[in-house]
Amino acid sequence: MKILSAEYLTTIVTPEKREFIKIPEVCFIGRSNVGKSSLINRLVMRKIARTSSTPGATKAINLFKIHYEFNELRKWVIFSDFPGFGYAKVSKSTYRSWESMINTYITKNPSIQRVTWIFDIRRDPDVLDKTVLEWIRHSQIPFSIILTKSDKENRSFGLGKKDKLGKEFQTNDIFIFSAKDGYGREEVLSHFFTALIKQEI
Numbered sequence: 001m002k003i004l005s006a007e008y009l010t011t012i013v014t015p016e017k018r019e020f021i022k023i024p025e026v027c028f029i030g031r032s033n034v035g036k037s038s039l040i041n042r043l044v045m046r047k048i049a050r051t052s053s054t055p056g057a058t059k060a061i062n063l064f065k066i067h068y069e070f071n072e073l074r075k076w077v078i079f080s081d082f083p084g085f086g087y088a089k090v091s092k093s094t095y096r097s098w099e100s101m102i103n104t105y106i107t108k109n110p111s112i113q114r115v116t117w118i119f120d121i122r123r124d125p126d127v128l129d130k131t132v133l134e135w136i137r138h139s140q141i142p143f144s145i146i147l148t149k150s151d152k153e154n155r156s157f158g159l160g161k162k163d164k165l166g167k168e169f170q171t172n173d174i175f176i177f178s179a180k181d182g183y184g185r186e187e188v189l190s191h192f193f194t195a196l197i198k199q200e201i
């Protein structure tokens, strides 16, 4: 498994005006500051997405084009880095505009093959998290969950959390990750690549 290249492609501000390219896409969404952009950077081992300790670093949907080699196949994938939500007290209208942006983006985009929901491993999903996750499930697009910042907790805590959330959301596609020490990188990449190649056939 090898990342051959990874680069910034474009920024989507108005999803309605998006032009499509025929490359499968994996979306990374979740609350602000959970580590979505850091996760992308760690996966591709390059600093392509902007990260910040101040929530709200990512303001629009940024697309990155990745060329990879997996099981002797060379393929392309797009990773899309979403703006986070809910770091301060979110007003209903802020939440609605975020939801409508994702909704438009996802429902009008035939290239999306997977939505990845990112949680900070130390937190418990709240009502807002659950609402969005339920809504993603109903969209019928395959989804994965990644629990980030695992370096901040011990291994048994992480495994317990993975087990609990996997049961709660009825999925085996759930992974422990750390952008800081790289834990979970290979497992997450091979999960994406295996699923993408399988979906192609």
Ligand SMILES: Nc1nc2c(ncn2[C@@H]2O[C@H](COP(=O)(O)OP(=O)(O)OP(=O)(O)O)[C@@H](O)[C@H]2O)c(=O)[nH]1
Residues within 6 Å of the ligand: 031, 032, 033, 034, 035, 036, 037, 038, 039, 050, 051, 052, 053, 054, 055, 056, 057, 058, 059, 082, 083, 084, 085, 148, 149, 150, 151, 152, 177, 178, 179, 180, 181
């Ligand atoms: N220790 C640790 N810190 C992390 C990890 N992932 C991200 N961080 C830190 O968490 C902060 C937020 O990371 P970002 O990647 O910018 O988070 P984001 O989810 O993209 O945030 P928004 O763009 O605001 O939605 C930064 O200070 C990162 O260095 C991790 O796995 N471990």
Ligand SMILES: [Mg+2]
Residues within 6 Å of the ligand: 036, 037, 038, 050, 051, 057, 058, 081, 082, 083, 084
């Ligand atoms: Mg970000």
